[in-house]
Amino acid sequence: MKQDFLNALERAQQEKNMSIDEMMILLSAQEGEETGALFSLANKIRHKYVGEEVHLRGLLEISNYCTRNCLYCGLRLDNQPLVRYRMTEEEIIDTAYRAEHHGFKTIVLQSGEDPYYSTDMLEKMIAKIKKETDLVVTLSLGEKDREDYKRFREAGANRYLLKHEIMNPLIFKKLKPDSLWRERIQCIAWLRELGYEVGSGCMVGLPGQSLSDLAQDILFMKRMNVDMVGIGPFIPHAQTPLKDEKMGDLTLTLKAVAVSRIVLKDINMPATTAIETIHPEGRKRALEAGANVLMPNISPVENRKHYEIYPNKAALDLEEAKKLINALGRKVGQGHGNRMKRN
Numbered sequence: 001m002k003q004d005f006l007n008a009l010e011r012a013q014q015e016k017n018m019s020i021d022e023m024m025i026l027l028s029a030q031e032g033e034e035t036g037a038l039f040s041l042a043n044k045i046r047h048k049y050v051g052e053e054v055h056l057r058g059l060l061e062i063s064n065y066c067t068r069n070c071l072y073c074g075l076r077l078d079n080q081p082l083v084r085y086r087m088t089e090e091e092i093i094d095t096a097y098r099a100e101h102h103g104f105k106t107i108v109l110q111s112g113e114d115p116y117y118s119t120d121m122l123e124k125m126i127a128k129i130k131k132e133t134d135l136v137v138t139l140s141l142g143e144k145d146r147e148d149y150k151r152f153r154e155a156g157a158n159r160y161l162l163k164h165e166i167m168n169p170l171i172f173k174k175l176k177p178d179s180l181w182r183e184r185i186q187c188i189a190w191l192r193e194l195g196y197e198v199g200s201g202c203m204v205g206l207p208g209q210s211l212s213d214l215a216q217d218i219l220f221m222k223r224m225n226v227d228m229v230g231i232g233p234f235i236p237h238a239q240t241p242l243k244d245e246k247m248g249d250l251t252l253t254l255k256a257v258a259v260s261r262i263v264l265k266d267i268n269m270p271a272t273t274a275i276e277t278i279h280p281e282g283r284k285r286a287l288e289a290g291a292n293v294l295m296p297n298i299s300p301v302e303n304r305k306h307y308e309i310y311p312n313k314a315a316l317d318l319e320e321a322k323k324l325i326n327a328l329g330r331k332v333g334q335g336h337g338n339r340m341k342r343n
């Protein structure tokens with residue numbers, strides 16, 4: 001192992017604050033001994049701060065309509081061939097009942113940016129789910145006004161996922177031409193102020209992204225004191241302008257998961273579907289490199305193939321998730337799986 005890697009690993013072991021340069025050294029770990037040592041340290045830190053439980057979040061993709069045109073995303077407005085669907089309020093609430101019945105403690109309502117669901121409708125749905133179940137409600141509905149976030153929170157929503165995607169403002173502008181970087185960051189700050197548990201995250205292997213960008217992404221999430229971190233590889237989708245770009249690398253994605261655990265410590269972090277999509281053991285390997293959450297898909301089966309942010313999305317149902325957790329000698333999370341310690 002190289003000396004500069006050993007020095008950075010030693011500081012990580014001592015739980016010192018990591019500089020951008022040290023994070024970059026860890027992200028550059030050579031495959032083999034170095035990555036082995038990095039993943040093993042991340043796994044130990046995961047064990048120390050969040051224990052052996054793997055929390056299950058039921059992911060319900062309520063609509064694949066989107067008004068935006070992110071260059072990397074299959075749900076983009078200009079992807080005309082995509083079959084679009086939307087769930088009704090009744091279908092969403094029924095699925096929430098079923099999720100609770102099957103033992104989920106959290107439901108994640110996710111969609112593209114779809115104005116069909118008004119603030120009133122969403123507020124009503126959230127309040128009903130909260131009143132009639134014991135589920136934690138996580139929203140992942142994109143950028144909204146502060147007042148909307150406030151109303152959802154007051155209706156009972158507990159968590160909100162809004163990935164910052166990439167901190168490099170130039171790449172952000174190129175890849176998200178109809179979003180503004182500072183507005184997205186503002187949304188994340190509002191969510192924190194309003195008392196949500198906030199999830200952010202980034203993609204690994206975006207065109208033009210450097211290791212320094214990736215380290216900045218992790219540092220940003222540390223500075224924002226986010227509660228959840230979602231990291232997945234960039235996967236080119238054939239019906240997007242990035243169709244010919246190179247796919248994100250598995251090992252670098254796992255290194256980003258590990259460094260996020262080392263830097264952010266007590267966060268909840270899923271082994272993402274995107275990692276499994278690029279490697280048949282991706283989820284398992286992410287759970288061994290710092291991840292502690294799985295998100296089985298609870299969307300109606302006929303909708304799943306149309307929620308195609310990227311192609312050939314790996315499926316995960318509840319039973320497979322439990323099998324994986326048991327195979328790793330870990331435990332299925334019994335409680336709501338909130339972030340344990342929040343500063």
Ligand code: SF4
Pocket residue numbers: 066067068069070073074075076077111112113142309
């Ligand atoms: S990344 Fe989100 S906002 Fe952008 S096109 Fe896809 S669903 Fe819409």
